[in-house]
Amino acid sequence: MLLTNLLATLAVFASAVTAAVATPHHRRDSSKKCKPDKPKNQRKAWHTLSNKEKKAYIDAELCLMSKPATLGLPGATNRFEELQSIHQASGAIIHNVGGFLPYHRYYLYAHEKLLQDECGYKGMQPWWDETRDAGHYSTSVVLDPVTGFGGDGSGPNGCITTGPFASFVNNIGPGYWFGPNCINRYVNDSVSVMAGQAYIDFCRQKQTFAEFWPCFERCPHRSGHGAIGGKLLDAVASPGDPLFYLHHAWLDKLWWEWQELNLGVRLTEIGGVNVSPPRGTPPPPGSVSPNAPEVAPAPSAFPPSDSLNPDLASPYQKPAGDPGNITTLNHVLNMGGIIPNATIAGVMDIRGSGLLCYEYA
Ligand SMILES: [Cu+2]
Structure with missing residues (x-):
């Protein structure tokens, strides 16, 4: 519930924002033929990668972390943090909204x-098969100190001390703050039960996007x-833990699998609000699993409450492209210059008819 409440809090701030910003439309490079059946376009599960493939991915992430920032985005000192900065700066309008899934799909592509x-990097974005690890994330191969992303945090701030990112100094977060901080984690196996098949099936049987996305965004x-905690539980600075991209790739895969159940409808089906209702407003009926456990992360895994102040003057906190508060296919996905902006229409199909070309293996 804490994460939900945190996101709802952010939505309160976002509700003051209504102005729209004109943004260019991204066109696909037509010189590149999309062949999603080619192995090079396959996003693979992390546990199926060879150690060499795992190393290539992690080395590329470390490379992004070592490249100086070029775009002048708030707080960012390197390319990895520029991506994180855009997520932070847009934090109030990309969660608890109809654009949640498309935004994160395009954001993963940017990464x-x-x-x-x-x-x-020659490979594709890997995903974390969390269902495989449901109930026991602490023993997941993604947390391997040698071939993975390092393990649980320890000490007063929960900083990770093992793995390739143990010494990474992150300058974005917690919350809307900036300043040097570590990647911290508070791994909680009981929260990780929510990655189980029963929770996925519960959302998967939703018939409309309007019912599907809030169910899915919750569990x-x-x-x-919630189960990794710390940096990854930070509602807006969470992409500071590289596990973010594997987690969201898994979610993108699950959304695509739901789309595939009825492509005729679901390649164009979008909805939801651009600015979510104020905190305390009950979720739509049927959107919450009756069996959903309460999330109870360690209190220190949470950013201080006074860090929850989005810069409302920021163009990244203003939804754009839709005529009103309902999310449409024209909704703009603003990537802050990292890659060209897109509309939701451009990312609904991952098979090459729009901007994206990949498949999940
Ligand atoms: Cu996000």
């Missing part, structure tokens, strides 16, 4: 593209954020 274009979205 994948940076790894490939700037750090020579299984909360599983990874």
